Amino acid sequence: MPEDDFGAKVICDNVHGSIGISRLEQAIINTRTFQRLKKIKQLGLASYVFPGAEHSRFAHSIGAMHVMSLMVDQLKLAGCPYVCSDDTNRVKQKLRLAALLHDIGHYPLAHLGEQAFQWLDEVQNSTTFMESVDDDNSDNDLLRSAATKHESDAAKHERLGELILTHANSELQSILAAAEFDPGEIARIINAEDKDNPFYVQLMSSTLDCDRMDFLLRDSQASGTNFGHVDINYIISNMTWDAINERVCFLPKARNAIEHFVLARYFSYNLTYHKTVMGFELMAKALMYVMMKDTAFDWESTQPIVRSIDDIRNRIADDPEFLANFNDEYFWYYLEHWNPPSESKMLNDLRNSLLSRTPLRAIAEERAFISKGNDSTPEQFRYVSRDLIEQLAMNKDASVLLKDAGVELDRITTVERRIGLEGLPFSRRYNEREPKDEEFLKLIKIHGRDEASDLIADKGSILHVLCNYELRTVRVYALLDKDSEQATVLSNVVTSLVSKHSN
Amino acid sequence: MRQKLAGLYLILKDIGDFKIDSLEDRVFTQKAIYLLQVLGVDLRYRFSWYKRGPYCRDLTFSVYDIGEQEKSYAERLRLRSRIRPALDKLKEIIAKKPEDLDQASHWLELVSSMHYLKHIAKVPGVSRESVQEHLKRVGKDFSPSQVDRAWQVLSDANLIDKKVSSLVN
Numbered sequence: 277m278p279e280d281d282f283g284a285k286v287i288c289d290n291v292h293g294s295i296g297i298s299r300l301e302q303a304i305i306n307t308r309t310f311q312r313l314k315k316i317k318q319l320g321l322a323s324y325v326f327p328g329a330e331h332s333r334f335a336h337s338i339g340a341m342h343v344m345s346l347m348v349d350q351l352k353l354a355g356c357p358y359v360c361s362d363d364t365n366r367v368k369q370k371l372r373l374a375a376l377l378h379d380i381g382h383y384p385l386a387h388l389g390e391q392a393f394q395w396l397d398e399v400q401n402s403t404t405f406m407e408s409v410d411d412d413n414s415d416n417d418l419l420r421s422a423a424t425k426h427e428s429d430a431a432k433h434e435r436l437g438e439l440i441l442t443h444a445n446s447e448l449q450s451i452l453a454a455a456e457f458d459p460g461e462i463a464r465i466i467n468a469e470d471k472d473n474p475f476y477v478q479l480m481s482s483t484l485d486c487d488r489m490d491f492l493l494r495d496s497q498a499s500g501t502n503f504g505h506v507d508i509n510y511i512i513s514n515m516t517w518d519a520i521n522e523r524v525c526f527l528p529k530a531r532n533a534i535e536h537f538v539l540a541r542y543f544s545y546n547l548t549y550h551k552t553v554m555g556f557e558l559m560a561k562a563l564m565y566v567m568m569k570d571t572a573f574d575w576e577s578t579q580p581i582v583r584s585i586d587d588i589r590n591r592i593a594d595d596p597e598f599l600a601n602f603n604d605e606y607f608w609y610y611l612e613h614w615n616p617p618s619e620s621k622m623l624n625d626l627r628n629s630l631l632s633r634t635p636l637r638a639i640a641e642e643r644a645f646i647s648k649g650n651d652s653t654p655e656q657f658r659y660v661s662r663d664l665i666e667q668l669a670m671n672k673d674a675s676v677l678l679k680d681a682g683v684e685l686d687r688i689t690t691v692e693r694r695i696g697l698e699g700l701p702f703s704r705r706y707n708e709r710e711p712k713d714e715e716f717l718k719l720i721k722i723h724g725r726d727e728a729s730d731l732i733a734d735k736g737s738i739l740h741v742l743c744n745y746e747l748r749t750v751r752v753y754a755l756l757d758k759d760s761e762q763a764t765v766l767s768n769v770v771t772s773l774v775s776k777h778s779n
Numbered sequence: 780m781r782q783k784l785a786g787l788y789l790i791l792k793d794i795g796d797f798k799i800d801s802l803e804d805r806v807f808t809q810k811a812i813y814l815l816q817v818l819g820v821d822l823r824y825r826f827s828w829y830k831r832g833p834y835c836r837d838l839t840f841s842v843y844d845i846g847e848q849e850k851s852y853a854e855r856l857r858l859r860s861r862i863r864p865a866l867d868k869l870k871e872i873i874a875k876k877p878e879d880l881d882q883a884s885h886w887l888e889l890v891s892s893m894h895y896l897k898h899i900a901k902v903p904g905v906s907r908e909s910v911q912e913h914l915k916r917v918g919k920d921f922s923p924s925q926v927d928r929a930w931q932v933l934s935d936a937n938l939i940d941k942k943v944s945s946l947v948n
Contacts, residue, residue: 397823398782398783398823399782399783401821401822401823402782402783402786402822404859404861405786405790405820405822405858405859405861405862406785406786406789406856406857406858406859407856407857407859408855408856409855409856409857417781417848420781421781427823427824427825427837428823429823429825430823663846666846666847666848
């Protein structure tokens, strides 16, 4: 495969400028499966607050491929033997393909939809080992469940991506196979499961990977926020190869630029965890989940709504075209046509509020940097964390005030989020690492005189201090009547509880 | 989420008391759920190796999140009979703790670690000897008779040869 094939066509990108693509990449980009990504926004509902944040997973995927290409070229200069062999361009093409296809399995509304599917899968799975002794299937803790992070490996977008790449009817599978690339191997690289090539994990899934390097710049530029003015070209040009440990690392002079990158990543959470964006996203997640579960929703369509992960598998197997419409519009289409059960005022209110751009109201917020290594919720968060609803219910004065104002407890929820710096797992301190602990392989490494070491081990680095902390944020959200006094009443009640607790 | 946590609570109560106060309580919970999943009840927790063997961060968060609300919701739920054999098998494993080991958590740590090293970490050779050797290397100083017993228990539960595919992150 000649090097100049990577410039067979040139795409103009608003972030990186000209991006060359190969004929194989062009064929992949032209498939309906890949074009689907044009209709999946990179940042979910962030555009409800940042109007420019309309950019798609499509543009981001091409950008990530470009960054991967820059990194592979640099590693070649640095003498990495895995990209200097006779088939260098095959390796480069493989890694570019992995970057190009890394988001191919995203759900409608991206991570937000993924969370709704993980939630659904969790609940469906739990019914395999337990059952209700009564018939009460009410969703009176719907908002509180929506505020929880759901985990289901089967419903991760990486798993859906794997399926899309490898199933028998896949148009991507046949294009890749015709070019003698193994779709299974591409999926393993994307999912950081290629254990034989740990440096692939560094390029694809680490603190300084091609995904983050693209989206940090792209999200910042599109949203109009300025945190992302980071010099990734300088960082990449200082990438080198640690021959002893066979790891990608960086020259010491790039340290400041790298620290800037990591801090910019921290500030980028202001987009995804913005209080109003999060208010909309909680609503959308709850609604997507409820619509999929609503067995009465049999509105006639050529494509009934998806009911489970297995349902997606079956539909992909039966109809390769199914995926083309499985995008953000899928969610809005069904939401428009769905009639919530008439007896559920809350579901009706949720749906109408989202359609008329009225978010859940953020009533209170508590945030603090917490030292890692403590699994339990710190005391100062208890009053706005998961016990809040119980406290409101038990407090007689609060109950009366809320009742008089018409605020129902099932319309209130708390949301907890944790933000860590660098690639350290939550709750794990750097000095707790074990040899060959895979979670720590993703850390940034700086090449010293003889060999590389973790940047956060350097006492001169700001990350050395910050890596052992995480930002914990807890917010109180509520679905309230528009133009009423409810927000003021609830805010006063919560503030009163807080001050009592503080005293 | 309430449903998932209530289900976890029911299972933990069925296995023994629901206790998370001490480190040993939490180690017991981690290893018991790991083994229950290996026995075929997939609660969707995914494990990686940590200081004392198979560990799942999300499971830690889940047990801390089980509050009065989940406990009261659990009263309206019951475990399905189809998972009873796996629960009984787990209880048999727990009951086979050697007398010279003080804590049930240590015993489950040994059994689950041996299983993890063989099936998930796939230590070279994946033989009993290589697993035993690797246990020492990761600082688990169990006596030969304890290791023998753990291997036998895994074998009796048909867990030595049974393939597992989805218990890791």
